Amino acid sequence: MKLVKNEFVRETDVKGFLKDEILEVKRKVSDFKAKKINEELFSEYLDSKFPIDNIDSFNLYLTKINSFYDKFLINREQKQVYDLQYLDIKKEISEEIELISESLINLKLNAQNILRFLKKNEYLDTLISDIEKNKAIIKILRSKVNISSDKINRSYEKYAQIWFEVSKLKNSYIKVNFLPDSMEFWKEFMELYEYLVNLHLDEKGKKKLRKKKIDLKVYFDEIAKFCVTKKGYSDSFYSNIVGLLINNNIFEELKGKEEELDEYRNILDRKEIISQIESYLNPIIVELLKDIFSNVIEKISDLDNKYKLEENKKNVNLNVLFKEKASVILPKLIEYYLNGIEKQYQETINEITQSTELEAIRNEYSKIIEDLKAILKDFTSYIVRYEPLLNPYEEAVLSLKKGLSNIEEELNRRKEDYLNYLKAIKNERIRNDVRNFIYDKINEINTLMEKYQDQASEIVREELPQLKKMRGVLKNYKNNVQSIKEQVYKKVDQFREKDIDLYQIIKQWEKNFTLKRQQLNFLVGLLLKKLFKNFKELMEEEQTIFDKMSEITDNQNEEKSIPLNFALSEYLIDKLSEKELNERINEVNKKIMSLKNEIILYESELSDLETTLSDRVKLKEGIDRDNIQCSICRKKINLGKDKIVKCPFCDAVYHYLCVAFWLSKYNSCPSCQNKFLDPNAGLYEQDQTDSLQDD
Numbered sequence: 001m002k003l004v005k006n007e008f009v010r011e012t013d014v015k016g017f018l019k020d021e022i023l024e025v026k027r028k029v030s031d032f033k034a035k036k037i038n039e040e041l042f043s044e045y046l047d048s049k050f051p052i053d054n055i056d057s058f059n060l061y062l063t064k065i066n067s068f069y070d071k072f073l074i075n076r077e078q079k080q081v082y083d084l085q086y087l088d089i090k091k092e093i094s095e096e097i098e099l100i101s102e103s104l105i106n107l108k109l110n111a112q113n114i115l116r117f118l119k120k121n122e123y124l125d126t127l128i129s130d131i132e133k134n135k136a137i138i139k140i141l142r143s144k145v146n147i148s149s150d151k152i153n154r155s156y157e158k159y160a161q162i163w164f165e166v167s168k169l170k171n172s173y174i175k176v177n178f179l180p181d182s183m184e185f186w187k188e189f190m191e192l193y194e195y196l197v198n199l200h201l202d203e204k205g206k207k208k209l210r211k212k213k214i215d216l217k218v219y220f221d222e223i224a225k226f227c228v229t230k231k232g233y234s235d236s237f238y239s240n241i242v243g244l245l246i247n248n249n250i251f252e253e254l255k256g257k258e259e260e261l262d263e264y265r266n267i268l269d270r271k272e273i274i275s276q277i278e279s280y281l282n283p284i285i286v287e288l289l290k291d292i293f294s295n296v297i298e299k300i301s302d303l304d305n306k307y308k309l310e311e312n313k314k315n316v317n318l319n320v321l322f323k324e325k326a327s328v329i330l331p332k333l334i335e336y337y338l339n340g341i342e343k344q345y346q347e348t349i350n351e352i353t354q355s356t357e358l359e360a361i362r363n364e365y366s367k368i369i370e371d372l373k374a375i376l377k378d379f380t381s382y383i384v385r386y387e388p389l390l391n392p393y394e395e396a397v398l399s400l401k402k403g404l405s406n407i408e409e410e411l412n413r414r415k416e417d418y419l420n421y422l423k424a425i426k427n428e429r430i431r432n433d434v435r436n437f438i439y440d441k442i443n444e445i446n447t448l449m450e451k452y453q454d455q456a457s458e459i460v461r462e463e464l465p466q467l468k469k470m471r472g473v474l475k476n477y478k479n480n481v482q483s484i485k486e487q488v489y490k491k492v493d494q495f496r497e498k499d500i501d502l503y504q505i506i507k508q509w510e511k512n513f514t515l516k517r518q519q520l521n522f523l524v525g526l527l528l529k530k531l532f533k534n535f536k537e538l539m540e541e542e543q544t545i546f547d548k549m550s551e552i553t554d555n556q557n558e559e560k561s562i563p564l565n566f567a568l569s570e571y572l573i574d575k576l577s578e579k580e581l582n583e584r585i586n587e588v589n590k591k592i593m594s595l596k597n598e599i600i601l602y603e604s605e606l607s608d609l610e611t612t613l614s615d616r617v618k619l620k621e622g623i624d625r626d627n628i629q630c631s632i633c634r635k636k637i638n639l640g641k642d643k644i645v646k647c648p649f650c651d652a653v654y655h656y657l658c659v660a661f662w663l664s665k666y667n668s669c670p671s672c673q674n675k676f677l678d679p680n681a682g683l684y685e686q687d688q689t690d691s692l693q694d695d
Contacts, residue, residue, distance in 0.1 A: 160236065176252075
């Protein structure tokens with residue numbers, strides 16, 4: 001029996017009864033019932049219409065093919081050299097099973113049509129029962145075959161055919177072992193086996209064959225020649241048969257130098273074989289590429305119609321491209337696809353106003369790259385599956401594998417570059433938004449400053465009310481003082497000619513008047529100081545507006561003496577260019593120099609203030625020498641800073657802190673022991689000025 005294309009006993013294809021046949025059956029049944037024909041003749045008639053041996057041949061085939069399936073086609077426990085899948089064997093067997101199934105259905109329908117007239121017949125009942133048993137086996141076989149027609153038609157998934165064609169190019173040396181009993185049942189295996197035996201063995205060898213002690217070795221091209229002679233089968237059916245024999249070690253590729261294995265051939269032969277394998281595989285791989293990248297290719301066509309993706313703005317000619325090697329085609333497809341996608345995005349980017357839209361493009365582009373990598377991985381898995389079929393000529397796909405690895409790296413690089421490009425655009429959009437906002441605010445501040453300038457100018461042009469009031473008071477007192485002075489002058493002038501000694505009286509007048517003049521000067525100075533203090537606060541506040549105007553960061557860290565501009569806050573420093581960093585360094589240095597200059601001015605003012613205060617304390621206390629030491633601690637006294645106590649009796653000078661405890665207990669000078677009349681007297685002119693300010 002054959003695996004496929006069997007001519008079963010008497011009828012290969014059972015048809016359902018036609019109308020005339022049904023009428024004929026009806027007449028035969030009527031004659032049988034009327035006893036016009038005897039039971040023996042009627043049984044012969046039924047046997048002619050429903051041959052039991054036909055059912056038996058169907059059953060034998062289905063039983064054997066089910067066992068064959070389990071042992072050779074779907075049993076993965078056996079150690080296989082290649083995963084060949086045997087699609088063509090499965091396809092042919094599947095068609096054979098469907099033919100049997102259709103015949104069994106027709107047989108059953110025909111039997112049921114006769115039973116309508118007979119009511120009951122043991123022969124037909126047995127027949128229908130056998131049909132049902134065979135249909136149950138068919139159901140099991142269908143679940144095992146279960147291959148799609150698309151897969152059968154894809155040349156890149158016909159691994160047995162690929163292996164067979166590569167083996168023809170390799171022309172390996174094959175040792176032929178004995179067929180197992182389960183294969184001897186099938187005619188296709190026996191024909192090939194007998195062909196090789198007859199080709200290489202004489203009568204003596206054939207006798208040894210019966211004893212299973214032969215040593216039969218053939219070249220693969222001899223096997224291939226036999227397969228070519230088998231007409232009526234698909235081109236790859238016998239390649240499946242040979243692959244099945246190899247995978248089950250019935251045909252065994254020899255491993256040894258004396259058998260002239262491919263791995264021991266010279267370099268030129270290897271190069272020639274590799275070149276032939278590459279030429280054979282390329283159209284298969286291109287077909288694989290077209291199927292796996294079909295969506296990408298379709299998208300390229302759409303994008304090319306819109307953007308002309310070829311260099312010099314020409315349209316891509318895919319038909320010409322697909323004539324190239326797969327290692328050339330794939331990088332080109334990826335490049336065309338991504339260039340088109342990026343051009344499409346560029347149109348969208350030019351119209352985008354929101355940064356969220358850029359983020360959407362970023363995510364979409366990332367997904368496109370990841371999808372491409374997934375497709376590339378699927379494509380690579382096919383190439384990897386081809387490698388065992390090429391052994392030991394895996395070099396035939398080595399350059400393609402390297403190219404695939406390079407493409408994946410290029411995809412990662414392209415993704416990173418484009419995402420950085422989108423990030424740069426996003427950052428520039430943000431900068432533009434901030435820049436426009438800042439410019440608007442600058443204009444607002446300039447407008448405010450102009451208004452401030454106008455209002456301040458009006459106020460400055462007006463005389464201060466305090467000065468007006470003070471001028472009136474001074475004028476009034478000046479007039480009164482002048483009147484008194486004139487009265488005194490007249491009085492003194494009356495006695496000038498009388499030679500009366502008025503020196504002490506005039507001296508007293510001058511002393512008193514000088515003191516009052518000092519007091520008056522002091523009061524005016526105090527007023528000016530108070531006014532200056534108020535104006536100084538205004539000036540400082542005004543200065544703060546201008547000093548801090550460029551610093552738009554709310555710096556809460558008191559440890560940082562220099563607040564950073566918002567655009568230069570710490571989390572953005574790493575994002576500045578070298579030029580921007582240098583500019584900022586120069587700005588900070590200028591700021592530091594400005595602060596240093598201010599410190600120098602403040603230090604100078606502080607020194608002047610301390611000197612003036614020291615002179616006043618010396619004048620007040622009647623101290624006429626420098627480098628005064630505390631009579632207790634013997635350290636130098638800084639009259640501008642230190643609080644002191646001076647004995648009015650012996651002129652000893654003390655630090656207040658040094659003598660305070662002594663005074664609180666004894667109220668006397670530690671040096672001369674004289675009592676202090678007022679131990680808590682104010683020691684600073686500042687105390688007096690403060691009281692005046694309070695008034």
